[in-house]
Amino acid sequence: MLDKVKELIVEVAHFNASTKEELESFRIKYLGSKGVLKDLFAEFKNVDADLRKDFGQALNTLKKTAEEKVIQLTEILENSVEEKTLYGDLTRPGEPIELGSRHPISIVKNQIIEVFNRIGFTVSEGPEIEDDWHNFSALNLPEYHPARDMQDTFFINKNPDILLRTHTSSVQVRYMEKNQPPIRTISPGRVFRNEDISARAHCIFHQVEGLYIDTDVSFADLKQTLLYFTKEMFGKSKIRLRPSYFPFTEPSAEVDIYWGLETEIDYRITKGTGWLEIMGCGMVDPNVLKNCNIDPTKYSGYAFGMGIERIAMLLYQIPDIRMFYENDKRFLEQFRSVI
Structure with a gap:
């Protein structure tokens, strides 16, 4: 025992x-x-x-x-x-990672770049802080030119020669200074203008500007490029060009697309006309080519420019431009499934 x-x-x-x-x-x-x-x-x-x-x-x-x-x-x-x-139980599967949302401005910018990439346009970029020459003078806007008043400017430290760029045309000037034709490029980027902020305007916004320079480039080439873009971007096949004025192009035009009058929203955004302005364009002024050391007797070209926010507002029916900059998750999460 x-x-x-x-x-x-x-x-x-x-x-x-x-x-x-x-x-x-x-x-x-x-x-x-x-x-x-x-x-x-x-x-x-x-x-x-x-x-x-x-x-x-x-x-x-x-x-x-x-x-x-x-x-x-x-x-x-x-x-x-x-x-x-x-x-916790280490054998359990992990929590799924919540995917973020692309910003609608980034989505639309990438779509525009993709459309123009298909027809041979490269992407060029430049500084947001510019000098007077690249932002104004080289673009046929010499000092005291009255057309400078078309763009209210942010000057840095009250220096009239250093400023926040008012358009991405300054990138085109820099590109032309470093490259000889043929040139086929688009310049997306952020720009700044000293304007009051409202539902339709902001002091910060984004542009995409295009430039094509080669021998025997005509206004017909410009029109065909714009027609291709509107078909690819909006699915619209009807455009019109209205005479306008820009210091760096001659002749110049505003581009409208026929949006239609099928819904109440169509009536509202087109003010009952069915037509909607989307960009400006024109043939590059010979003085601009000369300022960039390109022979205007040998080469010609066209340029165009559009606001990315305006395109995004049209595509997604966004009523207020300020919504792009408020970082409201309720707004941004609506674009979660958009590539």
Whole structure:
């Protein structure tokens, strides 16, 4: 009987439990009201007198070992539960990463670039802080020219020669200074004008301007390019060009597309005419070519420019230009599924 108790002591000392259920079964087996220790203590009276001392000590050792084992394993299992609660179940799949939304201006800009890339236009970029030459003088706007008043300008540190660019035509000047024809490029970017902010105007906005210079370029080439763009961008196949004035092109025109009068919104945005202005364009003035060291007797070209915000407002029926700059998640999340 003593040998059996000693075996049980070894068994209890080596016991381990991975769950609270296993530990509870162990406790009931040894320390319960009908457990092993209860039976062994009942057998104590049947043990020989000379062995009772050793047998009693062994029983107490077994009881003490079993109680300490229960306390030890209970503490380990409780700490394990707390750690699991803290870090979660590592076998579970991870939480899905929430995808962001492209800004509608970025979406429309990329669409415009893609349309013109298909017909050979490259993308050129330039600084947003410009000098007077690239922003005005090289574009046939010499100092004190009255057309400078068409663009209210942000000057930096009251320096009349350093300013925030008012159009991306300055990028075209820089490109022409470094490259000889044939030139076929578009210049997307942010521009700045000192204007009051309203639902239809902002002091910061984005433009895409295009430039094509080669031999024998005509106004007919310009018209075909614009017709291709309107078909690809808007799905509209009817355009018109109205005479206009820009200092750096001659002749110049405003481009309208026939939007239609199918809905109430069409009537509102076209003011009941069905026609909608989308950009300005014209043949590059020979003085601009000359200022950029391109021979105007040999080369000719056309240029065009449009506001990205205006195009985005048309495509997505956005009523207020200020919504582009408020960073309202409710507005931006509407473009989550747009590539």
